[in-house]
Amino acid sequence: MRTALCDTLGIDLPIVGFTPSQHVAAAISKAGGLGVLGCVRFNDADELDKVLGWMDENTDGKPYGVDIVMPSKVPTEGSSMDLSKLIPDEHKAFVERTLAQLGVPELPEDTEERAGVLGWLHSVARSHVEVSLKHPIKLIANALGSPPVDVIEQAHEHGVPVAALAGKAEHARRHVDNGVDIVVAQGYEAGGHTGEIASMVLLPEIADAVGREVPVLAAGGIGSGRQAAAALALGAAGVWTGSIWLTTREYLETMPESQAVQQALVQATSSDTVRTRIYTGKPARLLKTRWTEAWSAPDAPEPLPMPLQNLLVSPAHNRIHAAADPSVVSMPVGQIVGRMNDVRPVADVLSEMVAEFDEAVTRMVSVKQS
């Protein structure tokens, strides 16, 4: 399983794996794919610097990348203190009331209150870029589309290609015009931020729009070798995977407190996701739980715009995480969650993907020749 993308990125398999866990990212890279570390959870650039240092020591010199969340339009800036003043009391009251109704306890008084996630802020994202470029990264991806053009230029000065997610062909066109090197076509079925066009339709559209100029990666619904084969049949040069890594053993090494999350994911079917604005303010697909259902109730307020919504729910996420109740998890995941039915090592997921890809191609050759 090899495409031109492998040469571009110096990898053995055209499989990119996005994950917030450095242990998972390192394992993907060591197994021949490209591990891409999600940086949005790092409020402090020094913390990211340390983790990337760990990556440098634990990837056997294999390539890895980073994913930074950076809207191309600079949003309202400020510290979390300033921004939190913009959150209506109605919303704060709804979150408090809902957590009480769901039986999510307050954090113990001696808990160090973790700040809201600031990685959505432009200034923080820029500090992530600065820090990342001091490490031997092989890719900067932006989950929100084109980064600002000066950031693209900065990456290029360091010889680092830039990838951007697109949910429509016109967005892909704009990314390439802005200088983006790799387009990730993210279909409706994907976890996290996602548009309305499904991969089966989106991928050939984006491949035809920009595939002659840049590699197009398929994202959304890709967790198995058959799905990777389908993606390549549709015109992708490789696949961008995310959800599938949430139920790996290595994930627990970074997030030992995530056992309840993994339990909820393993139990879920492909019908158990919902596309909603409650996580960040933009439509994102999450695991459907009692928490997401509460936001669909008639008394629920409209979610706030980015970045306010995430600041609103971040303290709730901390409480939910500590409660470790699988029925009240808040977790972005794609529709392939229905096939994430056990917790496995990263290398097993990758080797099974390759074997299934080969099987699918063999099957198709026999259809062509019959």
Next chain:
Amino acid sequence: MRTALCDTLGIDLPIVGFTPSQHVAAAISKAGGLGVLGCVRFNDADELDKVLGWMDENTDGKPYGVDIVMPSKVPTEGSSMDLSKLIPDEHKAFVERTLAQLGVPELPEDTEERAGVLGWLHSVARSHVEVSLKHPIKLIANALGSPPVDVIEQAHEHGVPVAALAGKAEHARRHVDNGVDIVVAQGYEAGGHTGEIASMVLLPEIADAVGREVPVLAAGGIGSGRQAAAALALGAAGVWTGSIWLTTREYLETMPESQAVQQALVQATSSDTVRTRIYTGKPARLLKTRWTEAWSAPDAPEPLPMPLQNLLVSPAHNRIHAAADPSVVSMPVGQIVGRMNDVRPVADVLSEMVAEFDEAVTRMVSVKQS
């Protein structure tokens, strides 16, 4: 391009084409696929009988099938007169007001008022089955899932296999347990009635659930050879296509007044569809037009349940059709409408599909071997 499905159905290509047009269905069958005639538009079984007689004379002895809309649970029965009493005045007033706002004129006074579509009614659907089984049909499909078990048995007594659409693996399992012979896995991106799980995820789930027992056809997002290749990579034994035939030349032979519809479809992008209950009362994907947008406005009533909603909007559909304004079309279509950019003969669509399928497989073999 040949699978076991070809032997099962006596066809050359594992491509089934659903269409309300007998001219399109015949052309698909003559070109090596299986044309499946949608019967819901025939209120009168004699009318269907005549059209099937035409099919018998115009398919060169090639196999064809019929699609009948038959809920497995028998809904409220009665004539259109009885049922129309169940439609609230608020809904009737909204439709009248909306048509006036959209500039859709009333029908001329001398127009013979066509009755609402009754094909959704159980009794009418059963008369369709009776009539169809007098013709040499090779498939009865049910767009709403399993037909009643006695209808399946009736078809089997005539040696006719039965296909049923499924939007979830559990539905597919139920269909096969009921005696259904072919499962059509219909993804979110499909036109008409559709669920929430996209083809990339749904298809391998359904293939794994029932694919060892019955052939699984991929529906939703399939209009090109690359998409057919992806479907087969995901585990399908063939494809079920629908939208793509709406912009064929033969479609106009059956529906000469559909030029405005074709114009609207040719202009639309893959973002220009909406999944809504306004067509039948169940979620179905339609072309997004000023008509569908009106139903999303704050003053719009909730759509009625099946079969009332279709009885409510059928007279409006007649007026809309006569108005021939591409911006006010009411037409089920999938997300592949973005790639339906010209009006072509059926045979060209099929031959391009086969050529592109072969190209995709060749491309994948090189990926596997690299």
